[in-house]
Amino acid sequence: MTTRQQIRSTKGVSLKHPSGDKRFQILDATMKRHQYQQDALIEILHKAQELFGYLENDLLLYVAHSLKLPPSRVYGVATFYHLFSLAPKGIHRCVVCTGTACYVKGAAALLAAVEQSAQIHAGETTADNQLSLSIARCLGACGIAPAVVFDGTVCGHQTPELVGDRLKEYLGKEQ
Amino acid sequence: MDLSELLEIAEQERQSQKALQIRCCVAAGCLSSNALAVKTGLEQAVTEAGLTDTVQVSGVGCMRLCCQGPLVQIDTSAELEHSEILYEKVAPDQVSAIVATLQSQTPANTPTTLQQGDLTQPFFTQQRTIVLENSGKIDPERIEAYIAAEGYQALYHTLYEMKPTDVINAITHSGLRGRGGGGYPTGLKWATVAKATAERKYVICNADEGDPGAFMDRSVLESDPHRVLEGMAIAAYAIGSTQGYIYVRAEYPLAISRLQIAIRQAQRLKLLGSQVFDSPFDFRIDIRIGAGAYVCGEETALMASIEGKRGVPSPRPPYPAERGLWGFPTLINNVETFANIAPIIRHGADWFASIGTEKSKGTKVFALAGKIRNTGLIEVPMGTSLRQIVEEMGGGVPDGGSAKAVQTGGPSGGCIPASAFDTPVDYESLTQLGSMMGSGGMIVMDQTTSMVDVAHYFMEFCRDESCGKCIPCRVGTMQLHQLLTKIREGQATDVDMELLKELCDMVKHTSLCGLGQSAPNPVLSTLRHFEDEYRTLIDKP
Numbered sequence: 176m177t178t179r180q181q182i183r184s185t186k187g188v189s190l191k192h193p194s195g196d197k198r199f200q201i202l203d204a205t206m207k208r209h210q211y212q213q214d215a216l217i218e219i220l221h222k223a224q225e226l227f228g229y230l231e232n233d234l235l236l237y238v239a240h241s242l243k244l245p246p247s248r249v250y251g252v253a254t255f256y257h258l259f260s261l262a263p264k265g266i267h268r269c270v271v272c273t274g275t276a277c278y279v280k281g282a283a284a285l286l287a288a289v290e291q292s293a294q295i296h297a298g299e300t301t302a303d304n305q306l307s308l309s310i311a312r313c314l315g316a317c318g319i320a321p322a323v324v325f326d327g328t329v330c331g332h333q334t335p336e337l338v339g340d341r342l343k344e345y346l347g348k349e350q
Numbered sequence: 351m352d353l354s355e356l357l358e359i360a361e362q363e364r365q366s367q368k369a370l371q372i373r374c375c376v377a378a379g380c381l382s383s384n385a386l387a388v389k390t391g392l393e394q395a396v397t398e399a400g401l402t403d404t405v406q407v408s409g410v411g412c413m414r415l416c417c418q419g420p421l422v423q424i425d426t427s428a429e430l431e432h433s434e435i436l437y438e439k440v441a442p443d444q445v446s447a448i449v450a451t452l453q454s455q456t457p458a459n460t461p462t463t464l465q466q467g468d469l470t471q472p473f474f475t476q477q478r479t480i481v482l483e484n485s486g487k488i489d490p491e492r493i494e495a496y497i498a499a500e501g502y503q504a505l506y507h508t509l510y511e512m513k514p515t516d517v518i519n520a521i522t523h524s525g526l527r528g529r530g531g532g533g534y535p536t537g538l539k540w541a542t543v544a545k546a547t548a549e550r551k552y553v554i555c556n557a558d559e560g561d562p563g564a565f566m567d568r569s570v571l572e573s574d575p576h577r578v579l580e581g582m583a584i585a586a587y588a589i590g591s592t593q594g595y596i597y598v599r600a601e602y603p604l605a606i607s608r609l610q611i612a613i614r615q616a617q618r619l620k621l622l623g624s625q626v627f628d629s630p631f632d633f634r635i636d637i638r639i640g641a642g643a644y645v646c647g648e649e650t651a652l653m654a655s656i657e658g659k660r661g662v663p664s665p666r667p668p669y670p671a672e673r674g675l676w677g678f679p680t681l682i683n684n685v686e687t688f689a690n691i692a693p694i695i696r697h698g699a700d701w702f703a704s705i706g707t708e709k710s711k712g713t714k715v716f717a718l719a720g721k722i723r724n725t726g727l728i729e730v731p732m733g734t735s736l737r738q739i740v741e742e743m744g745g746g747v748p749d750g751g752s753a754k755a756v757q758t759g760g761p762s763g764g765c766i767p768a769s770a771f772d773t774p775v776d777y778e779s780l781t782q783l784g785s786m787m788g789s790g791g792m793i794v795m796d797q798t799t800s801m802v803d804v805a806h807y808f809m810e811f812c813r814d815e816s817c818g819k820c821i822p823c824r825v826g827t828m829q830l831h832q833l834l835t836k837i838r839e840g841q842a843t844d845v846d847m848e849l850l851k852e853l854c855d856m857v858k859h860t861s862l863c864g865l866g867q868s869a870p871n872p873v874l875s876t877l878r879h880f881e882d883e884y885r886t887l888i889d890k891p
């Protein structure tokens with residue numbers, strides 16, 4: 176029986192995910208706090224991504240059924256916003272800011288340096304799952320441009336050398 | 351909570367102030383240069399030196415000179431002769447040196463390792479702070495600090511001494527215009543929503559600061575969140591609303607957490623929630639977090655996003671003032687607009703109207719960035735010239751270069767050439783130059799920046815951020831981007847140039863929302879002021 180059928184079959188009773196994964200209970204609690212309101216969809220997807228790392232189809236279906244929304248609507252919202260990811264991310268994250276201030280101060284060179292040393296393009300993850308690279312439109316850290324975010328920490332005044340050293344730490348581990 | 355209780359909190363807070371204040375900037379810019387370690391280090395060093403009775407270490411909001419962070423400012427209170435010292439680029443291992451200067455009371459003998467900032471430089475002295483008056487002075491995570499700075503008195507005053515129409519008249523009379531970029535008269539917008547009859551009305555604060563190169567709203571929210579809440583509450587009273595939303599972008603986690611703290615504190619003191627100040631006025635504020643879509647800065651798209659839908663814009667009319675969130679009349683203003691409300695009520699509309707130019711009143715906060723010596727936040731009266739901002743306050747281009755242009759208004763704005771730097775900064779003058787006020791990002795470009803590259807960069811941005819609902823924007827920005835790539839690579843001909851101009855015109859006039867309508871602006875403004883740069887790429891043999 177697929178997850179979808181299982182969810183359907185339990186409809187009307189208490190809606191629990193069959194996997195028994197604890198994270199679904201936390202997600203349920205979040206939805207309950209929002210009184211299963213459909214307009215809280217974005218908040219709930221934020222929570223789901225925070226718990227699971229990314230939004231896989233099964234998870235989106237679960238949210239859709241819980242909020243009594245058509246799956247197309249949930250999928251549409253999840254794919255519309257840049258911050259939602261439908262594919263798993265690497266262990267480390269590197270976000271290069273390409274806002275105007277960073278751009279004027281050489282963000283393109285930083286991005287090229289990362290792409291070259293990790294052999295991936297923005298939006299991709301390395302084959303060994305060590306690093307995900309993405310770009311941000313503006314972090315609002317223009318005073319310390321150019322800025323790069325490593326694992327959630329904003330680092331200012333970056334140079335290709337500084338970024339390269341950091342990446343060696345990330346990518347060197349498995350070598 | 352009544353006025354006497356409010357004043358008592360303020361008095362208690364002032365009494366508990368110690369003679370020496372060490373203020374450490376804990377806004378996002380400085381935090382990413384390790385400001386938190388500096389702050390904890392300072393607290394420890396003060397305790398170890400046994401100075402806790404006279405010295406107070408506090409984390410405060412943005413001190414504006416972001417490029418020199420982490421910033422630490424030392425203030426002696428008014429009892430002694432008032433003096434201020436600013437330390438720049440403070441490292442955690444320098445904290446003991448700072449505390450040592452306090453003990454010997456000879457700040458002149460600063461160790462060479464400490465970099466002392468000049469508070470008398472034009473960057474600071476030429477500012478006129480209204481929105482940022484508390485920024486860098488009060489602890490943004492303590493409501494008492496805001497109350498001590500006359501906070502929430504304007505709200506009390508409006509609830510008990512003003513009728514909703516009085517509030518709207520005051521805002522109209524002050525001449526305040528929307529600070530999000532459009533420059534629509536705020537009083538007029540409020541009056542329209544107030545006139546609408548409906549079962550419910552909403553107030554929305556647009557904190558989806560998407561323009562790359564703009565960080566004013568982030569700083570206001572991180573440095574003085576209560577000011578925005580107070581402004582929203584006054585607006586809600588004026589238009590007759592009981593529910594407000596703040597839509598913040600998810601890229602600003604610190605601003606979100608400080609807003610959450612501020613809302614909780616205000617609710618606890620009954621300054622928000624039901625029966626504010628024991629009056630019949632109820633007002634709740636909820637935070638809605640964006641998910642990374644630039645188009646959500648557009649008001650109809652923002653409302654769709656609050657409703658949990660894809661953030662696509664819808665045609666106007668109907669304007670949000672008639673039919674907005676869930677179909678009810680809705681007032682949407684920007685963070686900086688709301689931040690101006692409490693001072694206007696406190697000091698009067700005439701006071702506000704006396705600042706600025708004939709058509710643009712008050713001050714504007716700009717985020718100064720790019721190829722310039724002093725990057726950070728500045729707040730100047732409307733009508734200040736670009737030359738004064740770039741050359742005097744900004745300190746000019748570093749390494750002996752010269753400024754070529756200033757980009758204002760983000761992807762919707764344009765580039766203003768150095769020859770037009772004497773233009774006063776107000777809504778009309780910037781529009782005449784083919785740019786716009788925008789939300790306040792100001793990026794300085796020097797001779798090494800190619801203007802064709804800049805146009806290409808912004809077009810790439812608009813192409814990626816187009817929501818795809820209307821064809822002129824979805825396909826037009828893509829075609830424009832391809833044309834610009836061709837020009838940049840030196841493969842374009844005169845025919846392509848004609849096509850570029852024609853397509854700009856088409857996208858501008860036929861797109862559904864502001865994103866598409868203004869997407870060609872960076873191209874048009876660089877074509878207007880820097881056509882020679884395009885020509886050299888086309889006439890290449």
